[in-house]
Amino acid sequence: MEKEELAGLKNNLDFVAIDTETTGLDPSRDEIIELAATRFKSGKIEDQFSTLVKPHRGMPKYIEFLTHINPDDLSTAPEAKIALKDLFSFVGDSVLVGHNVPFDIGFINHHSALNKGAVLTNKFWDTQEISRVYFPFVSDHKLSTMLKFFHITPEAAHRATADAEASGLLLIAMTEHIIKHHSMMTNARLLDLSKQAQLNNSLYDYLHLLVEYQRSYVLKGEHTTPLDYAKPNVIENDIPFHNISLDEVFNSEGLLSQKFPHFEFRSGQLEMANKVKEAFQNTKHLAIEAGTGVGKSFAYLVPAMIFAHKNKTRVVVSTNTKNLQDQLFYKDLPQLKKMLPLPFKASLVKGRENYVCERRWNDMLMEQSTALIPYEAQALLYLYIWKQLTKSGDISENSSFDRKRFNIIWKRICSDRYQCMGRKCPHSGKCYVLNLRKHIENSTIVVTNHSLLLTDLRMENTTLGKYDYLVVDEAHNLMDSASKNLGFEVGYQDLVNLFNQFAPATKRKNVGLLNQLDFMLKRSVIPETSNEQIQMITKSLSEQISTMRKISLELFTEAQDLCQQADSYSKLRIKNPEDFPHLYESLDKLNKQWHSFLKQLSNLADTFSMLNSKQVPNYDTLNESINGLVKRSVDIQVGLDILENPDLMNNALWIENDLRPDPKTPVSTFCYAPVDVSLQLNEMLYKNIPSIIFTSATLALRQSFKYFFTQSGLSLIPPEQLDEYIVDSPFDYDKQSLLMISSFLPEPKDRFFINQALGCVEQLVLSVDVGTMILFTNYKDLNSVYDYLSEPLYHRKRPLFAQGKTYSRSSMLEEFKSYKNAVLLGTNSFWEGVDIQGDSLSMLILFKLPFQVPSEPIVEALIDKLNTENKDSFMHYMLPNALLKLRQGFGRLIRSKEDRGIVLIMDSRVSNKYYGKYFKEVLPAKCMEIKSELELLNEVIRFFNVSKQ
Template sequence: MESINNEVKNTENFNNLPLEQLEFVAIDIETTGLNSEWDEIIQIAGMRFKGEEVVNQFVSLVKPKGKVPKFIEHLTHISPQELKTAPPIKEVLKDFCNFIGDSILVGHNIGFDFNFLNQFIVDNGGFPISNMHWDTAEIGRIYLPFTTDHKLSTLVSFFGIELMNAHQADADALATGKLFNALTNYILNHYGYMLNARLMDLAMQANLKSGLYEYIKWIVRQQRSSALSGKKTVPVVNELNNVIEHIAAGSIKSIPEVFAEDGIFASKFPNFEFRSGQMTMAEEVADAFSKQDFLVVEAGTGVGKSFAYLVPAIDFSNRNKSKVIVSTNTKNLQEQLFFKDLPQLKKILPLPFQAVLVKGRENYICERRWQELLQEQTRGITSYDAYGLLNLLVWKEHTNTGDVSENSSFDKNRFGVLWHKICSDRYLCGGRKCPLFQSCYVMKLRKNIETASIVVANHSLLLADAQMDNSTLGEYQYLVIDEAHNLMSAASKNLGFTLSYVDLNSLFNQLVYTSRKYSGGFLSQIIQTLQKSMLTTDQKTHIETLCTKLTGEIDSQRQVITKLFSLAEDHCVEAKSYNKLRIKDINAFEDIYTLLKELSLAFKDIMKDLTALDNVFSTLNSNQVKDLDVLKDNLKGYLSRYMETEEIILQLLNPDLDNYALWIENDPNSERNVPISTFCYAPVEVGEHLNRLLYQNIPCIIFTSATLSIRGSFKFFLNQSGLSLVTEKNVRQSIVESPFDYDKQSLLLIGSFLPEYKDKFFQSQALGCLEQILTTTNVGTMALFTSYKDLDAVYDHLSDTLFHLNRPFFAQGKGVSRNSLLDEFKKSKNAVLLGTSSFWEGVDIQGDSLSLLILYKIPFQVPSEPLVEALIDKLERENKDSFMHLMLPNALLRLRQGFGRLIRSKTDRGVVLIMDSRVSKKKYGIYFKQILPGRCIELKDEQHLISEIGKFFNPLPANI
């Protein structure tokens, strides 16, 4: 009873107070882990604010019962010695609860703090905290959708708030309180009353009544009370766009005019360094454009390949009034090209151009479907959908592009059902007939693509569009494929399909949706429209009968798909195959295939009745039914979508297991309480597909990457990519060497003395070597692994040592995102970072932050990975040596990518250590030594290793 009164009293106290008089306590805790059931609190802090002033504070360490993990010591800088003398949790919690009283509590991800605090309070015989609590992370997600993320460090940086000693409770609590004030002022100054009133309604519908709802309600009251004063909000200016216009009247006579030592770049770029390789590559690209050739060009690290193809592409486009598509594999490079490289060229080049950034259609919001959902909100939507809409509303108000990937607040996977209701959908698009055609983001984008000179796309979109007759990119004759070494893996993903429980359930929900509070879907919409129509009673009855029959057929399949995907999930778990289970023989999965057959037969009935409904609608006219054309178009769209899904189910029933890999994949990170399995089907070899989709239709394609050749030959890439099938034209090949002097800048060391990786003594000796290296050097170090198992073993072994050395220590998978790890690593000159697969490429760390690169193991592909295993089987059926044809070439290219992380500029220096002695001991090891540049030393023992590293970083003076 007391806790309820606290909340009521609290509400009465704050509702009419302006921000400068509002009193709240900003709180934060540090813990030994993320689970409140078995992890412990090691520090608690509270900062009492009145307005912007801190009027009181509570800070205490807490003595844990168990051991504190090393990565927590590194993160918080709280040592076990300090905790030994700290008071126990029961004592600290009593004092803390007295300190906070019935105050409003503010925290960053405060739900985490509440879970821990209340778990320990209840465990110690107390009543849980029920104070009103406001979450700055949640508020930030709603009102700051354009920041890169919503971590405390990011948001305080956005507002220019200093955060010293991050990950200590007192520092974080102080920063959180300041952030709350800054956020609130920002909202009051920039977001209007009507928008906040709508957000308040959504917070109510999302059942966020004790926290976020009360906060936004307080904001609305503040704005209502100040309305009479005439104070107006200043609209937020969002400069993110997907079009770059460069209006210029100049031209260039030749490529050297831009790249030469006395060229345009030299005159405009500060600290310009002439790179002959860059100019050579640019001239080759320009020549390939003019002759409509295919060009495969490997550009070594430091060549500057982006400018080497963008400049000739812009020049050629300008001269010939043609469009050039540039496709990348990763979002990072796509955005680097568009938001960094092209704006730089806009400032420098005298050439006019229009560049457009384009992604897959499903990334864009549909204006019509968005408006329909907002109208539906007044009739009631699910609380989950309302929660998702909270993270979309402010973004939608200010977006110029409609591209949801620019909205860091909204998780498309988490709110997949909601996004399916409002994203642009080719099946449900009215095109020019849509009443909101003029404001459609996709149509605006397509108009820009038509007139663009440079279109920056990605491999997924490129391949999907090629399969749909270039419906998005339009007709084009010139294509640059950057990160071309990833084209084959992108093709495998995009030329097959996946089918999950969520996919099918969303498909069903689009036609029929029923919950305890709400029912809807397209069939319900038809019946509601019919009731107000001019149709005869017989016509209405006939259509309603078909809709009712369809509803029954769909509802009966919900249990089937739940059982099907639960069974698939169980099979995958039982196989203990790291969440991926390949289906090599469908007869071995009889229970799954029995359900698939049942689903297939049900789809035949659904398709039959959907077709019957479509036939009935074709006999109606618009005088009888309101918005008949829209209903007809939507019905045809659903019919097409169900037809496509039926084809997928039929392919699953009759898979081509010689040429495709079929497997079940579980998502262990899924937050939703539904089956987590997915059926995946992908071509084993993609060369013929790429030849049919791209090479036979596009006259000029440039393929480029830093790693395409092996020992000077492109044979492996040509075979894998299908370029070897191109017979009607010559495929030009070029290697542009890196401008770096690897002999002077780098040293390659090979741990020849270590046991082989599979030897039982390898790990203990490797760990000893790493510890010795890190205690005798003090340089920025990154170690790359091929598995989390190895990474975790190294992390556990080194944690104590690095903690005592006071060296920053970071590891992938230890609670911090990849980008955050890299940002923190770059800030230090002697940090140690452990990374797995995603760190082997696309990581650019210049300067002293990275001087020692350790490659723990040769990066061979995992042979049990479904696609790899299927390709090995295929090669062996063809009597080909899978090791020489697949495993070794892939490992060589991957090792080159890893090696490329070290030297990123002409002033970088560093050592690469390969700890896998197979490079020295196996016959194939010679290939690894041949493909890596610079000096190579094979180490005799650990002493030799330490000596060579020491000599490189601490060379003796020349006169000694």
């Protein structure tokens, strides 16, 4: 659009941006402490209103810290009744704007009504909702994130006046962006979806303004500028090959030294690269532990790239976490592309259920013209812009779309092996999965994850194709991943999704296989006998599905209730089916009904396959759908059969409830997983792939790989086929760190432990003003420390971040890194994969030893199995697992040669138990046992005072 046209649109932007600060999130319990409104006229600020509001019950300390509102100022502020009346007078009948403005309006109306005042009925535009629709590629949709995206700098975040003004400026910036980059046709489609979504008047009114405005310029021709935010899933470095050696890349005068900022020569990195090269050349497996700071990613990527190019093959690289997968693909490989004269092509690959299916997407869009229910329309609102812009079709790019919330919709449009028509699909040219597989075929590096790696092996390499060389990074997690992926789950939602593919619960024409078959029969010219036969089968299937819906609801509701009653952290292990007679009676009823249903479905498939395809409209698509549903139904049947007759000697069986309950449907799932995956990994992986590199910072215990080899099944392969090597960390831990054990504290099971530990932690964080991370093994302890530290840290003006308290993991880490004296509390996912260099992290506190929860179903089942085999489950499993986890946690502190800091283990079992010596042995620093809290504080203060000198 031309500048004058954008200026013309601004003249239509008259509104009042509002914001509130409150003492909490619940209007029935919490109060308003600040109100602000900014009037915008023709896109410019014209007037402002703001007032503090006197609360009746005071203000929580964390709100005081967040807003910097002085409680003394609130004591002299006007009462809510007066403040709200003044606000209403300022606002009038203007359109209201805000970031999550329904929250502000809800609070205002609730408290105004309490005071017998008026309520706001104004139209409103929600900048958060607009950002979700139009900006699916930002990391999240917080006000601060969107302001940063548009380079808008608020004067004081988390104060009502600044946030109101910022919301107004954001609306103007987003509007200009939308008009510039999105056509009238796109906005008109979104307008229709917003109407069908029936969310509120917010989005529809705003989109209506945009479409009407664009319509007035349509005769002049639209000049929208294409956007390019989407990340690629293929990287190519198409340059001539230079035959360079690993020495030329990694040595002190090498290419990395010349081109990589702040490069430090690390002999261990070159050692590792040579070991990887030798393993590939000699077609052997290699287990290689690379200590923190070695730079293992480059140490395996570079030899893999050289080897793959020279041998015209490809190397698959598998990680456990999305963070490392993204780091390899979006950071490490682009850096190597810039620095090294190495031709390569790399593909990023995930499980096919992560990708949208072009055919199914188009089918769903066609339904928009007939009848989408509001839930479906809302899901499409968050998908539409992303689908226009994505290059990969990978839904994980889309921060607007909640896959859990919209699981039913995603299942209908994602790539599905049961419903895939392959090359016969009319959309195969645009298929994300097929196009990615073409890239995989001629890639030299394929980056994937353990989950897909294992699933693909079960599916005979349908996605990754055949490959002979593999790098398994984060290899210490391979066994857990295998246990999850070599088992199966059957949840209520899985069955409902399948039933809906046959016939949706809502009566909608042309949706679902049975409706499509009915429509086909009316238009086809097949013989009358065939027509009647198919009608009879579909009627029977419809009745059976209706019956199975009821049985499934009963079964999974009972499973959910049993799990809740057990009070076992949303997981209930089934050790003996006879203990749950009523549950298994329902399961048996469903299983018998399923067998009957599957017979009829197979009958339909056979009957349909004998029809003359020329006499049936859309025959190929219908035939593929029927066959796909047969395969899926057979897989579920196999699962139900196993659930009825489980092998509980070698597998764990449990019910798991979703932690985010849905009041309308059961949230229970039956889970079944092997407890020992060593045999499966040997058969599937080690025997089929000639050369595999297993690497991690924590594979060995006391210089031995025995535990890893036993757990992973590598002990089953011939010794001459497996090399092992340890590359030590380049860091001098004795000089850079101080490792202390608080021997004076009671053991964690002691009832006095928590109070003494809380007091000790408080003294520590108040004694030294340094970046501190405290790692926990459960949320109960984390929440206790959070509640205990909130007020004292507030008074010291030190930021406190805690997992599960508003911030996402990535946002919390970014915020934490921006300070030098913040305190971060984290649980399981923070024990590994966290890289914080410099002063942001100087003190690491490990609250308890990281033993696995023995009541966790797979852990408990493995303990039972080991005990049955007369093995000491503690020494064979629990202890070595905790030792490796502790090493991972310790590794969070020192991340560069400049880092210095303290690691404190608050679990006195390291000093007092016979097994404590093992924990001391596996950590790379000398251990200091502290006998009193005073000694601890003195040592901590001394360390940081010396560090400052």
